[in-house]
Amino acid sequence: MSSRAKQLQPAVEQARQRSEDALAKLAAQQQHLAKAEHQLSELQRYRQEYATSGTGALSVTALLNRQTFIERIDQAIVQQTTEIARQARQLEQVRDHWKQTHARESALGSVVAQHREHERRAEDRQEQAEVDERMQHRRLR
Template sequence: MSNSRAARLAPVISMAERAEREAALQLGHCQGLLNQQEVKLGELEHYLADYQQQWLSEGRQGVSGQWLMNYQRFLSQLEIAITQQTQTVAWHRTNLNKMRELWQQRHARLEGLRKLVQRYLDEARKVEDKREQKLLDELAQRMTGHHSG
């Protein structure tokens, strides 16, 4: 009886396993995208630092008004790019956290279903053990009844 209860859960478990696996793959994908965007942000920040260093060395030698205007324009474009990239990284981080939560929910559901099946199987085994014990007891009684009679 309980064995069939466990068997009836098999398709539910296989669906839960598939859902959990999909979420795990998406989680890995999101982690990869976040890493790429963080690298991009790091490159932009490094570029900005280099550019500011160049300003310090060029500035000491004296610069033309044109060079200064170009520098400031480029610097502000670079800062805008860094701000946008920081927002992109934040978006990917939020997305990654959502995917992690989804995976955790699916993983917990799968574990819960597996425990339920295990409980059904344990119950079925206990019922079967009792049935066997009863049969053995009856057999033993019959045999001892035979010998004494």
């Protein structure tokens, strides 16, 4: 590895670590969003079940209590929908951050690869020059 590539290696490792950390945060945020969506579907399912069950003869108080409870479930559904929107926005922010860190990692990796290739070519030219020089000395003898 060339001295320049060696000098850049700590930056490459740091960029790799940042990219991995950002990817882990992305996965965690995806899980948070999925959990919030699951909770919403459970609330909606529960509301549907509660609204359609027990439709027999009920007292006025029982009907009012039932209606109040359904309204509370509806409020929870609205709150959960708001939470899902917040989680989705946060997911986009985390995804954008990961894309940026991944791009930096890739760019640094490309720079190091270019330095390595440049050094390899320089070494090849040096070796060829040495071989040519040895052949020249043999011919002179």
